[in-house]
Amino acid sequence: MLLSLRNVSKSYTTAEGRLDILKGIDFDLDAGESVALTGESGSGKSTLLHLAGGLDHPDTGQILSAGRDIAALDDRGRAEYRRAAVGLVFQQFNLIPSLDVAANISFHAKLAGRHDREWERELVGRLGIEALLSRYPEQLSGGQQQRVAIGRTLAARPPLVLADEPTGNLDESTGDAVIGIMLSLTKSAGAALLMVTHSSRLAQMLDRKVHLSGGKIV
Template identity: 75%
Template sequence: MILSLSDVTKSYRSAEGPIAVLKSVTLGLAQGESLALTGESGSGKSTLLHLAGGLDRPDSGSILVNGRDITALDDTGRASFRRTDVGVIFQQFNLIPSLDVADNISFHARLAGRFDAAWEAELVNELGIGQLLKRYPEQLSGGQQQRVAIGRTLAAKPPLVLADEPTGNLDEATADIVLDIMLRLTKSAKIALLLVTHSNRLADKLDRRITLSGGKVVP
């Protein structure tokens, strides 16, 4: 099991008192498996992704990634974990403006000490961005930027990829193409994928789906 959450709870403070966002959430994600996380706005989807990515800590419960309990890590340990064990793809592409496409793709892999020229070449080919390698982010369309962002995340071959509405800024046809490519690449590299989406159409493309409502997993 690459990702395992057990009885995870999380609340945030407000002027009216603590607001419970996640309530005893339990889920698992195996190597190479894709899981869609759906639910209405405010149901806790993004909070769950932040916890799984080591960007925040739960109030209680355990989160294991690749067999390691990340809730027990200090700030240095969590920074190392985010560099080597998890990749994140956002709705906003977050490419580095001063780097061309080739350097954007290899950036995280080099940072993690996992640069693999053959794997990067395969990613470039599968993503159809071979003609874009010398361009800069501002010279790309939204669909092209998201393909580069996917390539950058997968280049380091993290055991787990978290994607928060990664096709939210794309038209429907482009979203389908980009997600299909992402699913094919993560499956071939045996990378576990947890994807947040509001789209039932996109969720149905993944191996499994779960729904959050009021901070709880519902049938």
């Protein structure tokens, strides 16, 4: 088991009072598995993803990764967990504007101490971005930027890839192509993928689907 959530709850304080987002979530993700996380807006999908990635901490429960409870770590410990074990893909791309494509792709792998030129060349080839390596993010289309973002994430070979609506800024055909590439490459890397999506069509491309409603898995 790569990732296991046990009785995880999360709430936020608002002007109207306490808002319960997740309510006693139990969820398991196996190594190499791809899972679509679906649900209506406000159901807690992104919150669950952020907790799994160590970007936030739960009110109650355990988040177990390789026998370690991520929920019990301090800010520094969660940062180390993200650097060592997690790859993040968002719809905003989040590329570094001052770096060209080649430097963006290798950035996280170098930070993690896992820069592998041969794997990076394979990623670039399979993503179809060989001709873009000297360009900067502002010179790329949305689909090209997302391919670069996926390459950057997978270059470090994280065991867990978390994607939050990664095709939200792309048209349908481009989005389908990007997801197909991401699925193929995560499997090649031996990584697990947990992806938030509103699209039932995209969800069907993954191994299984988990649906959130009212802060619970249904």
